[in-house]
Amino acid sequence: MKQTILAAGFALFRATGLHRLVAPLTAGEGAILMLHHVRPWSGAAFAPNRLLEITPEYLESVLGALVAQGYDLVSMDEAHARLKAPRGGRRFAALTFDDGYRDVAQFAAPILRRFRAPYTIFVTTGFADQTAPLWWLELEDAVRLLDRVEISVGGEALSLPAGTPEAKAAAFARLYPSLRGLPEDEMRGLIADLLARAGGARDHAARLCMDWTELAELARDPLCAIGVHTITHPMLAKHDAATMRRELAESRAVIESRLGRPATHLAYPVGDPTSAGAREFAAARELGFASAVTTRPGVLFRGHAAHMTALPRLSINGLWQTPGAFEALLSGAPFALWNRGRRLNVS
Ligand SMILES: [Zn+2]
Structure with a gap:
């Protein structure tokens, strides 16, 4: 149902160019992009998680579109600073990759380097330890x-x-x-x-996720920052407060001690309203995270400066790997329609 509405929306924008007309009002200060896997498409006939992977070519096309539209490519630290600044400036985009997949180092990192694009990898420590199931x-x-x-x-x-x-x-x-x-x-x-x-094996973390050696190696790249994505990748809102806080605080401590640098940005696992809400936003703030990102869709407005632990992202969705789909998302127009003009979705 949601996919059908999305398809109709993208077709409408493509046919009318409406998103370009309204972008000055709806595109906000910039956007945080959410990605997972980046790898050549396998061609599998049954691929229900395909929304979580894009090809290296599509990543190049997304970065090219950002540059062509005059977006600055920035780190999460810089995105944080720009949202907190008294006045807006040039539009910006921050790239984030959830879960710590090995294919990001293999296929995305070389492209990001070519574009000199900073990026953040949100690491689930249990995946790096190869103990938590996906x-x-x-x-x-x-x-x-x-x-x-x-x-x-x-x-x-x-x-x-x-x-x-x-x-x-x-x-x-x-x-x-x-x-x-x-x-x-x-x-x-x-x-x-x-x-x-x-008769299946529970070896996804070992097969797909970077271990600590690989993470340390990638983190040597000055473009790469490592963020926090909990210990076991739980839907935090479904757990008691102590478990929720431990998932946030302990994973941060482990990452900081393993990689020897501060990890001040957080991504809530799953990240929709059933996984992260007001209680989690407050906890992330109390624990001192500079920012925390959800998977609620949207672009960034100045009002988000007061809600730095409830930031929306644009999902670069493997089901919609077309230049038109990305341009429509980046314009913010779909969210202006979807949220009936409401800019913040932070409670
Ligand atoms: Zn995740």
């Missing part, structure tokens, strides 16, 4: 391996055909929101059990 990839693997998915979710017994890529996509689409609605431990337990029954 549950959304475990669910994908389980559905890929199974011809039928038998699972009981929230008291409802499901038996979903999964013999073809289309059936697998339908099964994943049916399961994902139901599982996400459960308490986190229950969701993770069900997925781990399903993966075990499918």
